Amino acid sequence: xTGVSQDPRHKITKRGQNVTFxxxxxxxxxxxxxxxxxxxQGPEFLTYFQNEAQLEKSRLLxxxxxxxxxxxxxxxxxIQRTEQGDSAMYLCASSLADRVAFxxxxxxxxxx
Amino acid sequence: xxxxxxxxxxxxxxxxxxxxxxSHNNIATxxxxxxxxxxxxxxxxxxxxxxxxxVTNEVASLFIPADRKSSxxxxxxxxxxxxxxxxxxxxxxxxxxxxxxxxxxxxKP
Numbered sequence: 001x002t003g004v005s006q007d008p009r010h011k012i013t014k015r016g017q018n019v020t021f022x023x024x025x026x027x028x029x030x031x032x033x034x035x036x037x038x039x040x041q042g043p044e045f046l047t048y049f050q051n052e053a054q055l056e057k058s059r060l061l062x063x064x065x066x067x068x069x070x071x072x073x074x075x076x077x078x079i080q081r082t083e084q085g086d087s088a089m090y091l092c093a094s095s096l097a098d099r100v101a102f103x104x105x106x107x108x109x110x111x112x
Numbered sequence: 113x114x115x116x117x118x119x120x121x122x123x124x125x126x127x128x129x130x131x132x133x134x135s136h137n138n139i140a141t142x143x144x145x146x147x148x149x150x151x152x153x154x155x156x157x158x159x160x161x162x163x164x165x166x167v168t169n170e171v172a173s174l175f176i177p178a179d180r181k182s183s184x185x186x187x188x189x190x191x192x193x194x195x196x197x198x199x200x201x202x203x204x205x206x207x208x209x210x211x212x213x214x215x216x217x218x219x220k221p
Contacts, residue, residue, distance in 0.1 A: 004155070006155075031206070033206060033207060040213060041211075041213055042199055042211025042212050042213055042214055043156065043211045044211070045207050045208075045209075048206070048207045056207050089153075091155050091156075093155070093206070095206055098204060098205050098206060100146065100158050100161055101158075101206040102158060103148075103155030103156045103157070104155050105154055105155050106153070106154065106155045108153065
């Protein structure tokens, strides 16, 4: 499968713990996006990279959230000191420049 | 940034053609219209994209009138597996697209 891959698919963590998610984009895609989606809502943009440069960050991306794409390939999204309000589906997508974005299956985070 | 308005939900039956209309009155000259499908607990899946007139692929057709202030996604001969949420998005840059709540389509046997 050469689509966008996310790991893990599910994560349950205790409040206050740190979590890290990984996204492997489609190999030739230079742009990588992170979104958050809560039940009944559409995805909300968090941040995106062009190659290794983080070009845009949403106001939703608090200082507890950090994303990296060190070599312009895979990306990680870390949430520090998780809160119950962080419970959501975290989606990664990739695209070639501004062409259509393709999404991964998402990581479902539950903070207990 | 162009916002869209689409029905919250729709019902139809297997074998029927389903048309979902999206309004985007403030669409900009360079904006494209893109539709995604999403099943529960999965990421959105790209269906179709267009700029004007009609676009057709193996899954759906997209009809865009001359003024581009609306668009209609047409799904031919739907099946139960087409039950999903459908999102209409308008814009140029992926990161600027505004995702609403979409249209929840329920297909009945």
